[in-house]
Amino acid sequence: MVMQVRAGRLHVMLWRRANEPFAGAWALPGGPLLPDETLGASVARQLASKVEVQQLSHLEQLETRSDPDRDPRGRTVATAYLGLVPSHLDPALPEDTAWHPTDGLPETAFDHGSIVGSALGRLRAKLSYTNVGFALAPPTFSIAELRDIYVAALGYEVTATNLQRVLLRRGVLEATGETAAPGRAGGRPAMRYRFASPALEVTDPFAVLKPPSDRILPGRR
């Protein structure tokens, strides 16, 4: 599935089914795996009809569903993927495809509603301990803009002050040196930042039970 922050809310791309089962219901894009095709390649192929795949800033595998009853036509095994599109892009979508806010999903086909739910949980957790933010944000941004993206994805308020501090200390963000022009109401011009790395990295690896700092070097005991 593809997710993007649009207009301050996190959205997921859904496709309206024309045929039974679940005709008229919204579903995640997907389709059968071809012989000699990787799952990742298959995802790219399935999405090609919806968005330009180059617009995906991140793609990761979620879980594999195998309930024999998940498709009334018969047994299917489906592996879900999560793709992210940075907020400054606005891919042209086909007629039957649209963005839906994740906090107000319509009736969905199959088990797709629950798949979106677990994708959400995964994305939110990773915003805390990795740099996934890079995949939702434009190339450069002010802290205020980044905050809006985090708020949309996390679903709760985050202050720009603390977001800036956490991400700068970890080295996730770096200043570009440029500033943004203030709005019509004035105000100090915002500095523009960018993510230091364009690929997923774990930035807060150990919650607790960290390996003792002075015993990493000398090897084993």
Added chain:
Amino acid sequence: MVMQVRAGRLHVMLWRRANEPFAGAWALPGGPLLPDETLGASVARQLASKVEVQQLSHLEQLETRSDPDRDPRGRTVATAYLGLVPSHLDPALPEDTAWHPTDGLPETAFDHGSIVGSALGRLRAKLSYTNVGFALAPPTFSIAELRDIYVAALGYEVTATNLQRVLLRRGVLEATGETAAPGRAGGRPAMRYRFASPALEVTDPFAVLKPPSDRILPGRR
């Protein structure tokens, strides 16, 4: 795959292949998914010939591998699972099956070595922010015994003092009220503890960017 702490080291159960490809190499137990069978049920069925499935204290899905070349006989898609056996059990294994320490694996068939590697990473991470320890430990134990289990699984030294504090504070452990007899060398009798929950729970949900207790936005779960 099945993992267990044995004799102070984390082990994984492997099976010696009799036939080509990879004849003689060690492999993870597994096999084809039957029609109308859930992946979880399939895992249980595959393992039934190796261990008594009731001995598994935890089972969770890992990733799905789809590289067309992962099996020289032709395309296969495989979903890996991680099962854990508490350290006080010693399942009887078939002739061709044995435990191998994860820090000294033999040559393995297919991509199984790399699958074990990612399972290890996942298990270690979860020891930090969940109560998975319950699945590796016996029903009750002293802190010293639990420490040995954590050390084996994590691969680095952990002090009993701090382990106790972290797990007690989080409510992951609770005292049974019983004490263990000291060894022949004497020493204060250890209190015995148990895990408060026999199922996986996330005990340290947010690394950072926690929702401010009073500012959770309405309607955005």
Added chain:
DNA sequence: CCAAAAGTGTTGCCTATACACCCATGT
């Protein structure tokens, strides 16, 4: 009385949140 093992008290460090204050711009 001593050694061994278990558990507690205490300290210091680090991280994160909250909030006050200062800075730079438009009107």
Added chain:
DNA sequence: ACATGGGTGTATAGGCAACACTTTTGG
């Protein structure tokens, strides 16, 4: 000047690792 939005300084709180110290046993 003043309003507006951006950024920094500082106080506070909490979690964790390290280590000293106390408790309880066997010899």
